[in-house]
Amino acid sequence: MKLLTIAATTLALTAGIAHAQTVRMGTEGAYAPYNFIDDATGEVTGFEIELGNELCKRAELDCTWVRNDWDSIIPNLVSGNYDTIMAGMNINEDRKQVIQFTQPYTPGMPSAYAALSPDVDVEGGVIAAQTSTIQAGHVAETGATLLEFANPDETVAAVRNGEADAVFSDKDFLAPIVEESGGELVWVEGYDTVPLGEGIGMGLRQSDNELRETFDAVITEMKEDGSLNELIKKWFGEDAMIFE
Amino acid sequence: MFSYCTDPSSLQGLPWLSCYLTSGTHLLFYSSFGTVLLLLAITAPVALIFGYGGAMAARSRIAPLRWFGKIYTAMVRGIPDIIFFLFVPIALDQAFEWMRHQALCDSSQPVRQGSDFVVCDAAKLPLSDASPWVHDAYGIFLAVIAFSIVFGAFAANVLYGAMQAVPRAQLETAEAYGMTPRQVTRRVLVPQMWTYALPGLSNLWMILIKATPLLFLLGVEDVVYWARELGGAKTSAFTYPHPDWRLYYFLALLVFYLLMTWISGRVLDRVARRLSRGQATLAGEAQRKGAIA
Numbered sequence: 001m002k003l004l005t006i007a008a009t010t011l012a013l014t015a016g017i018a019h020a021q022t023v024r025m026g027t028e029g030a031y032a033p034y035n036f037i038d039d040a041t042g043e044v045t046g047f048e049i050e051l052g053n054e055l056c057k058r059a060e061l062d063c064t065w066v067r068n069d070w071d072s073i074i075p076n077l078v079s080g081n082y083d084t085i086m087a088g089m090n091i092n093e094d095r096k097q098v099i100q101f102t103q104p105y106t107p108g109m110p111s112a113y114a115a116l117s118p119d120v121d122v123e124g125g126v127i128a129a130q131t132s133t134i135q136a137g138h139v140a141e142t143g144a145t146l147l148e149f150a151n152p153d154e155t156v157a158a159v160r161n162g163e164a165d166a167v168f169s170d171k172d173f174l175a176p177i178v179e180e181s182g183g184e185l186v187w188v189e190g191y192d193t194v195p196l197g198e199g200i201g202m203g204l205r206q207s208d209n210e211l212r213e214t215f216d217a218v219i220t221e222m223k224e225d226g227s228l229n230e231l232i233k234k235w236f237g238e239d240a241m242i243f244e
Numbered sequence: 245m246f247s248y249c250t251d252p253s254s255l256q257g258l259p260w261l262s263c264y265l266t267s268g269t270h271l272l273f274y275s276s277f278g279t280v281l282l283l284l285a286i287t288a289p290v291a292l293i294f295g296y297g298g299a300m301a302a303r304s305r306i307a308p309l310r311w312f313g314k315i316y317t318a319m320v321r322g323i324p325d326i327i328f329f330l331f332v333p334i335a336l337d338q339a340f341e342w343m344r345h346q347a348l349c350d351s352s353q354p355v356r357q358g359s360d361f362v363v364c365d366a367a368k369l370p371l372s373d374a375s376p377w378v379h380d381a382y383g384i385f386l387a388v389i390a391f392s393i394v395f396g397a398f399a400a401n402v403l404y405g406a407m408q409a410v411p412r413a414q415l416e417t418a419e420a421y422g423m424t425p426r427q428v429t430r431r432v433l434v435p436q437m438w439t440y441a442l443p444g445l446s447n448l449w450m451i452l453i454k455a456t457p458l459l460f461l462l463g464v465e466d467v468v469y470w471a472r473e474l475g476g477a478k479t480s481a482f483t484y485p486h487p488d489w490r491l492y493y494f495l496a497l498l499v500f501y502l503l504m505t506w507i508s509g510r511v512l513d514r515v516a517r518r519l520s521r522g523q524a525t526l527a528g529e530a531q532r533k534g535a536i537a
Binding site: 022032040041066072083098099157207 | 252268334338359360473476478485488
């Protein structure tokens, strides 16, 4: 009984502290449908914004969103400009050297190549990818010529204007672009679903264990009650990969 | 903005464009022009003050002050601007936070933990729960300091040269009238040096205008950020889908900068005319002869 009271008091105390805390959430705001700027209001929106707000609500945290360029998104996290990264960032070993991740909040989402014709040679041609993404790392390993761009829009534009033969990116990012291009952009044959990465997670400073545990707990909660899968279906369509 | 903008997907042509150009993101784009102008308005005088201080220090008879002035101009002018712009804001930010950490928190906690730079919540600058505009203002403040240090060094060199260019005879005459060195500087040297400094300073002003897109590097969302962001192709996930329009956005920026430098050129010409009045220079002489005829 005594132990229970102590446990309850500590819980109440930590919950009280957590409520007062403001968490600054870093995102890129240029990666629809994960995170992008709603052009009608000028605010960030997307799958990760809706998920992040829900996570904060459940964890009773006060969250604000901060936009930051992809290039400097990790340096600015470790120097303390904001506390988390939710920017379609795949969990991988290189990044784990510098920051830590929560458990993934998406299954390992496939990547894909898109180009102007389906028979592009993706292992010998010029491939556009965003700087310091797992896709850029993968292209460098295949022997193709890697053409890096600072933001994802530019990678697609590079294919459209002939600078690159194909673009390699998360399939969910490319899918609406390919669909709406009216046949201009197509998936590269045999390379429309390339499994890559362990899933997307929330990045945090390595010294911020408490915050990671808080978010891990609410992500588990959302996985178990099915609300995370609902959210994935809402933003990526009914056929999207979901958690089992 | 307009009442008919609630469902832009049903609109066509001009009404669509009017809604598009007044969307939330476009209003942010327009206000970013204000950010650039604000930066120029603050940076130019601050840089001039830094430059004046640097030039005076470089001319000082006190050796350490003179060394400081010389080292300041030599160092900043010798380092690529971009490196300085990347270095100064980070270094300043961490220095401020470190000092606050020492003063406000349990300073036994190390600030550097692995790759992390960690200060306690109370030492954060701005505080985590400060409103977004405070964070923006702080970012612009750091940018102003970085720009001012860099352009101040160039201005110091220009002003130093201009002070050396004032004819020695003028200063000698002032001394002969019994003015103290301080009076000579204030009454004769400084008023006369501007005409020599102006070509250099107007160059600097033009370069400063053209350097404002570097704000983008400092994480301030300036005109270049928004032009790239708004111009990029938008799918139907957005309220206003459109193909890649970056060309038109950058064209608009081109016109903006051309207009800025053109207006500056006109104003600087007038200032140059005003400053050469009564000067013992070719321009001053030409004005005198013109007035007689």
